[in-house]
Amino acid sequence: MPDLITNDMICTVCPLGCRLTLEKDGEGYVVKGNQCKRGETFAIEEFTHPARMLTTTVRLTRSRHARLPVHSSSPLPRDMLFRAMAEINACSVAAPVRTGQVVIGNILGTGVDICSSRDVDQ
Numbered sequence: 472m473p474d475l476i477t478n479d480m481i482c483t484v485c486p487l488g489c490r491l492t493l494e495k496d497g498e499g500y501v502v503k504g505n506q507c508k509r510g511e512t513f514a515i516e517e518f519t520h521p522a523r524m525l526t527t528t529v530r531l532t533r534s535r536h537a538r539l540p541v542h543s544s545s546p547l548p549r550d551m552l553f554r555a556m557a558e559i560n561a562c563s564v565a566a567p568v569r570t571g572q573v574v575i576g577n578i579l580g581t582g583v584d585i586c587s588s589r590d591v592d593q
């Protein structure tokens with residue numbers, strides 16, 4: 472008999488927002504309530520190694536704007552988000568900056584880059 476892990480998870484992959492149940496069955500997992508395979512993948516990854524895209528701003532110099540919007544190039548482990556924010560808050564970037572330009576490469580050794588979300592000339 473599978474062990475219930477949670478019956479209170481919402482899939483955020485698409486706007487349908489299916490309510491998911493996750494159970495442990497031996498070495499594997501059983502997902503219920505999903506309307507497609509992506510929901511199963513979401514539930515298992517959310518439980519085993521949750522990760523989030525990070526969107527924030529970084530201090531900008533040589534510009535009339537004070538902050539530059541940035542985003543992670545891929546999801547970061549959720550338990551590293553506060554440390555990632557500390558590193559981002561400790562740095563600044565000088566204009567001009569192009570969309571997609573790497574502001575911090577390989578943040579915290581994760582292989583994920585923090586990239587500019589917009590062009591700023593001044």
Ligand code: SF4
Nearest residue numbers: 482485488489506510
């Ligand atoms: S399980 Fe599939 S259909 Fe349901 S919210 Fe997730 S992605 Fe959308």
